[in-house]
Amino acid sequence: MTGRQWVLALSAGEEAERHAAVASLVALGPAALPALMGELRDDTSPVTETALLSVLCSIGASAFDPVLDVLQDAVPGSHWRALRVFTRLGTPALEGYLRALAHDDPFVRRAAVMGINDCGEDALPVANLLVPLLGDGDEEVRRAAVRAFCSWGAVVVPLLQMVRRDGPGTARGGALECLAEIGGEAAVSARDRAALERLVQIKLMDDIPVPISCCFLSWIAVSTGDQAGVMEMLGLPAAYPVPFSAGVDAADCDSHGGLDDDPHHQYRRVFVTPELAGWTLVVGSWCDPSAAEREAAVLKACEHLSARYGRAQAYWYGAQSDGSAVLVAERGETVRRLAYIPGDDTQHLELGAPLAYEQDCRTALGLPALTAEHLEVDEDDDEWMWELLEMATKLAGELSIDPLSIDADTPARGVGLLALTEYGRRLGAPCGALRL
Template identity: 35%
Template structure:
């Protein structure tokens, strides 16, 4: 069909409009192009035509998806099916019983896009919470979660029943509304599980991305008071770390999602660690957040050290080379370093930095290869690598001065309990949504 060929040319918009006007008659040729990995037509162009045609393309797309011979063709068909313009979401709900897992997953994805309008199809989605395919189960949970609190009564009913769906329902309840979405029976069950796991929990290395404070005290109530935290709830260390990681990495439109709660460790080798975004930093405009962070860290470390004798703040990123540290004693910041703002240092290098190279200092001086012949550059490079001092990092400083969270283990002494506590932002908001590892 000449119009389909025109989808690869400069007049693709006109061709698209005419194909859409043809409706069902255009579905077969356009679908063939979509499934042809060698076609000069961009698959996304063909997909948009089919999505605009809508209902007549549904069954052919389902057939193509179920029969897809390659992962790429399956991906194209699935993406197209998920965005198909179909007036009745019940058509997608009916596909949740299709024999092909790919089709069931795509149908759940299409229902997820309905968000609150998915309510009539929640029972159908609940029916695949125990689907034999993990991808289908995951997509069904996301689709139910998209309905928000409209799904809570159904999920609570599933929790009171039997079968594998109970676990998926609990996770989805937590993702919808956190602690507030659980009924009293589930709250008691979760609390019991936390107590059981905490009793035999050994410290384990934490994934670090963000900043944390370290205070040389085992007086947790005093630390909570110093940070203005309230309503501490006993948790496992794993749960506390999971909450911090989720709050830092998760994207959410929920107000104050990053700064509602703080993870406070038990005393680890005599140091209490505090993980959580400072509210003032979370509230700052993106362009100002780094400056606000540096100012807040300096001020908070100084205040904490006046109360506890010393206080540290460390920062590390899992996505780039950022690292930072702030060290304060007796009410005064004696050292501050930020790898991305080396011109904003405070104090001279700390003795704990001895033998280390600051991250902003070039590893290879410009003159390193002067006079070295081309064939000797590789050997000169290896020679310099062998002689370079190790690069300083927050975890290195923490290991030398306090506690390195990335190196926790059975050797770490533990006193007290881990807690999640609420910031002033958290006190004014519902519980934070999101299932956490216990």
Template identity: 30%
Template sequence: MSDGTNASVRDLCDDDRNVRQAAEDRLVALGVQAVDTLLPYAAERDPSRLKWGAESVLQRLGDEALPRLREIRRQGPGRLRSDALTVLLDLGGAEHLDERDRRAVERLVHIRLKDERPVRVPSEAGRWLAFPADRLDDAVAALGLHDLRPATTVMGVAAATKSQDSIEFKESQGKTQTAYRVFITPAFETWLSEVPIQNWCMLWGNSFIDQLDGFALADRLSERCGEAHLYVLDPYNRAENWYVSRDGRSVRSFGTYDEPQFQGEPLPFEVEHREDADEDEAEEYAEGVPYAMTAADYLSVEPGRMPASGTHGHGWLATTRPDVPNSRFKGALPL
């Protein structure tokens, strides 16, 4: 690495934003010559200015960097092979891997699936759909899902909530369409003693649920699966929603900013909460249960750390368009 390249890499960490930007510009101007130098920094796990700067340069190089990354995967140097795989996935997605690398990634996923118990589903924030696990085929048909691929839970949640989860593309007639990626969790058992054991799957997909109307998706699911729910936790706006649909129709819902907040008749678990409420809770539960996590706990399954004994099968990644497979979505996913 030349003295000039060394200086540019050091400047990626400078306190002055203008200095950092100038360093990025110089490294981008080097083209593929900068790839080998930046790879180890871009693939680091811990966040830092150096990592962010290296990632930014490689992102700006884009397709120009892909041939060199594939060459490193095939020919080395060996110390860069692992980093090259990560950056290849980030820049281009799995469709830019050669067949050997694709098979290796698939084998690794299957290995991780064997010992991923217990799994954890995010409980701090998010939005998800829930449906009976024994109606998985019906759910896939109802939502028009394609290219189902086995996925670990940590991998699937990252794909549907943190990584690229939507792609705009032009279909054969030239019209712009959007494809979404979603994650269907393993089947989780209900655990409340007074509720008959039933297995539920959750479907995660931020863009999918936001752009295609989670309430309408729940209705579509319940029309084919008998029952489906939508849950929303939005701590930023101090908002929660829960929505129950049966046989294609809304049964009961709550929304922090809805008017009225509750719609439909109270469900049995809400009546129990109201009857058991003490003086301090009487007003809180006067109309029903205003908490999405409580509703999920009683109606399906509450996100969080899922007991291994109550987890069945594995998760699935899927897309909403047959002509846009999972391999088109960019981003190296954790396993």
């Protein structure tokens, strides 16, 4: 069989035939590379990337330059096949990746960083050679370098701290971002913290509200501008000022927590807005009125806040049609709580009589009014289910303020604060660089 026939045999239906093809191509060594590269270039080839890699990795370092040539020649938009193979050549290609860090094409530099990152701990001895990429002129390359250092974790903290101290200057910003992602405040020097505080103060001088848009958005709205009083009642003593957009970014990042070993990590921090059109919002997963760990505490908090300020509401909203949850408290009592989360049993959250807003929505849809005997959602009631999915933000717009509608024209007074909750004080502040 010819080299190309052996390559095509990598996609054979019989496992024995595929194994024989791998063995034959590895035996051919560099002589098999032209045929392998032909299939790598062909996006319609039946030979999978995994099959090509099994041979290329066995051939070793001599495969690097041919794969690099294919990557450079790939047409933008159809280069993903070559990119995935290039970045997974492994430790034998480490020397080639290091050479490619100086390539003129930023796409190749980024691919080289990704390949080095894929080498895992084997790349740690040469991590210092990636430092200049933390200040690369191409943002995608710089981001790839940041991700690589962050993936290596605490072991590269001394190197990053040295970059902050001694340079190169262009890499200092990227190094600081990595330190914040890896170790949070504990990994950042007092000098850097002071510099960041000065930067925050400068940005706060012309800070403006922006839409509070998160993939999973939870918030408590209180009808007052007494930010300090709200925080005192919620037990939020540890706080520092941040630009509005940075607070929103922090809330969004935190809302993706709960997927690691400790589901309480997502509750460690909240963003407390300045007064917005007469309301103060507390934003973060800690405010979710439907979360099993938080539902009782959020209900109690809203009742206490409404006893003092007249009205307090809590909401949860999933931006990808994940559902809504609503809690409305007035003058110390819960008036209404409901939730609709597809696939979840939320009937136990149902409290109070339907709000006028709910009944008005059903009337507009030509649906019968909700009654004590008819509160559950009928599975075939598509129009009402779609309404419930959006209930949190729409109801907030009627009763208080819709976070998604906040913008530079929203009346604002004061500055936003990031505050640690009881979870944050116990588990530590979340790691991660604020997007200032």
